[in-house]
Amino acid sequence: MSGFDPQQAASWGPRHNPVLMGHEAAEQALLQAWSSGRLPHAWLITGPKGVGKATLAFRFARFLLAHGPAGEMDAGPSLFGDAPVLPKSLEIGEDHPVFARVASAGHADLITVERSWDEKGDRFRGDIVVQDVRAVIDRFGKTAAEGGYRVCIVDAADDMNTNAANALLKILEEPPANAVLLLVSHAPGGLLPTIRSRCRRLALKPLGNDAMEQTIARLLPDLDAAEQRGLAVLAEGSPGRAVMLAGQGGLKLLNGLLEMVGQLPKPDHAKLHAFGDALARDRSGAGFQLMGELFRWWLARLIRASAAGQIGGSGWTEIFPGETALSRRLAQWQAPDRWAEDWEQIGRLLDRGESVNLDRKQMLLNLFATLGRAAAR
Known part of the structure; x- marks a missing residue:
């Protein structure tokens, strides 16, 4: 296959990706929950692998870190203190300082939990272990560095072993103020029922044909149109799978x-x-x-x-x-x-x-x- 650039594809990973197509309803659900001033402290974002769950999680995290709680938005310079104009999407531009800091894993109020590197085995661990979750407990036990939200993304919650899941459950049972946990899950049925019950669930579906073709055109612009269409069919609504298939x-x-x-x-x-x-x-x-x-x-x-x-x-x-x-x-x-x-x-x-x-x-x-x-x- 011609035109596949692995470095370019990697640069569009969830942490770096400014665009999310085909999940407008899910985005609006998050936006409405935030604007209501009663944002749930934990979300379980589910769906097939590669459909954009982690991309949505990072997109929402950037939004929360940039805007803070809805009730604390500045009403602006109006003499009469008019209500602020609320954002209509979760988009944070690539030129925004929060975007750059999240992309570089340099934001003090964002912590990500994923399978960590095992130096003894010289490879990534097969599971998310309890030490990984304890870092969240430590971070959430402190005041937010910038006075707004503290956000944790678990990608993927399915990878947690029993001890890690139980440690996370303690955070879910007694969440600190202005702390939001975003759990990405490909198979939520395998999670502890007590974890599922403490999260608001947001289910993502595979992308439709139009959104899929637009996403592939953006992720893999060097492929010709026929290859992009073929991958859109073969990947069945999963941009992540399309990138994987292109690479292989x-x-x-x-x-x-x-x-x-x-x-x-x-x-x-x-x-x-x-x-x-x-x-x-x-x-x-x-x-x-x-x-x-x-x-x-x-x-x-x-x-x-x-x-x-x-x-x-x-x-x-x-x-x-x-x-x-x-x-x-x-x-x-x-x-x-x-x-x-x-x-x-x-x-x-x-x-x-x-x-x-x-x-x-x-x-x-x-x-x-x-x-x-x-x-x-």
């Missing part, structure tokens, strides 16, 4: 795989073996895992669209040029229920192979053998 070459990987699928029942064996050799050389297995994940996703997309008669219809967007023709051709091989059986068989094949560390090239060949039987029916 996911669109190119799926395109190459489906190009060989389109040659069935007589594939180019030289290309197939070369593809398998490349996957086998990757000792991490990340490429093979991504290939399997993307192909299973694409086959499920084919089955759903075929069963509903939607291939090439008004709600259909090509991931790459020629996908519509390929999908129609495969849909003619067999009925959707037979494809569903093959989807399950391919899933078992890939899962079993990964669990016992089978030869990845051979698993690829077995996958194509299964597809070849479908093509020959």
